[in-house]
Amino acid sequence: MPAPSAKKSKKSLKVLFVTSEIHPLIKTGGLADVSGALPAALRELSTEVRVLVPGYPKVLAGAKNKRLLHTFHDLPEADEVHLLSASLPGNGVPLLIIDCPVLYQRDGGPYQNPAGVDWPDNAQRFALLSRIGAILGSDATPLSFRPNIVHCNDWQSALVPAFLRFMHGKKAATVMTIHNLAFQGIFPPHVVTEVGLPPACFSIEGVEYYGNFSFLKAGLYYADHISTVSPTYAQEIQQEALGFGMQGLLTRRSNKLTGIVNGIDTSDWNPAADPHLVQGYDAGNMAGKTANKLALQEKMGLKRDPDIPLLGMISRITQQKGGDLLLEIAPQLLRENVQIVLLGTGETVLENGFRNLDHAHPDRVGVTIGFDEGLSHLVEAGADLFLMPSRFEPCGLNQMYSQRYGTPPIVHATGGLADTVEDGVTGFVFEPMTAEAFLASIRRALTTYHDKQAWHAIQHNAMTRDFSWKKSAEDYLALYKAVLSPESTNYRAAITTHSGLSTRHSALCFKAKPSAPSPTDESGAPARGKRGFCNPDDHTGPGPDRG
Structure with missing residues (x-):
């Protein structure tokens, strides 16, 4: 309606x-x-x-x-x-x-x-x-x-x-x-x-x-x-x-x-009323999450066990999304007592690598090549941890879905992932972008998983974060008003951070830092090889009239 x-x-x-x-x-x-x-x-x-x-x-x-x-x-x-x-x-x-x-x-x-x-x-x-x-x-x-x-x-x-x-x-x-x-x-x-x-x-x-x-x-x-x-x-x-x-x-x-970080559709991605789940749940009653974990294990052909940590990933299977990193650390990761579920499609070489991993460890690894909307919701709900080791990610959505579903994400510190996941509070953040750092962050998360008091605190923190479009819209509205105001030259004061993270992640406008002069050629003109060292206020034609 x-x-x-x-x-x-x-x-x-x-x-x-x-x-x-x-x-x-x-x-x-x-x-x-x-x-x-x-x-x-x-x-x-x-x-x-x-x-x-x-x-x-x-x-x-x-x-x-x-x-x-x-x-x-x-x-x-x-x-x-x-x-x-x-x-x-x-x-x-x-x-x-x-x-x-x-x-x-x-x-x-x-x-x-x-x-x-x-x-x-x-x-x-x-x-x-x-x-x-x-x-x-x-x-x-x-x-x-x-x-x-x-x-x-x-x-x-x-x-x-x-x-x-x-x-x-x-x-x-x-x-x-x-x-x-x-x-x-x-x-x-x-x-x-x-x-x-x-x-x-x-x-x-x-x-x-x-x-x-x-x-x-x-x-x-x-x-x-x-x-x-x-x-x-x-x-x-x-x-x-x-x-x-x-x-x-x-x-x-x-x-x-x-x-400004995008929002998510909190009506479509709502664990309390998600029609794709076998049982709904929320931050105050997490029993349904276990039921969805067991359903996911059964659907993916894994051993049904509510206690074994289940790692989920939904992604285009590409290097940009870090699929190669997961394949690289999989042999070491599977020495731990974990299960892995992957849903996605992408580069043929990586797809085949995950198929081989599934074939070699059928009770520990479940791979579906393709996309299934219902299964994507079940993975978000049934997994204990969500893997998102993207090399770059302008915003990202799954890390916000995961937090809303009480599935702390493990993310590379880039783009919107760095802005929406708070390390040790709502999930786990790693850098640099190496297999070693990724594996270390998973191990750190697994240690927290076995400390139930700490784990439940992270789940609660994540599920109570506001990732709705309301906050993003408020920020855009503040930006529009600032753009229209001739007195406004600094947009920091007008806009607040989407998720309330640290100062590192909350500044929404970035003033140019003092730096060396722009590159020049021998004549002193801007070097042609360095595109964009230009002043957009120097132009031919009539200027804007805000009257």
């Missing part, structure tokens, strides 16, 4: 949330979950939100209450584009759907054809998404809804800030959120003018990225503020290892870079 609409007032903050996918209509990854949940949580805080999304077949089929609002003519991407109003099934979030059959009505996914190949016209498809977002955030909008903020997400909507920067008149402020910096929307240089941006912006001081045009760089360069999905990831992307060539630009803009 749709949630009741938040009360609006004439002074309600208005946000246009631009995304290329949204749960439950169309999903390829975590962006869809954020797009379905964050706007709903913002509405509960009396924020007026509209979500702009392309009209893929599944979106048009699943959206409720569709109605034609406006028809655009003679846009660079299409002669005729319809804008529909609709609502999201389930929570009733208002949608604005771009109905353009020539670009969006096709078989396959949002970004690729049925064979898994990128659509050749993706530049045009997502330039249109950005163009409509910019129009709706400017004086040119045909709608009565006039957003204060246009919130853009990943490269597919990252041209919104660039389009707005070169438009005259009053316009919304822009927030650009990075969900995964590795995906950058790279296209040939000629696309710059094809989408209607001025040729002068194709430079290091603009949208140029190693000789090509990057949609994402356009957003990072021209947005009024940048956010990403955890405070630690906001720091990491300013370094070469995880900066993917954008670290220079992000470092220069670090005073306008914020990390």
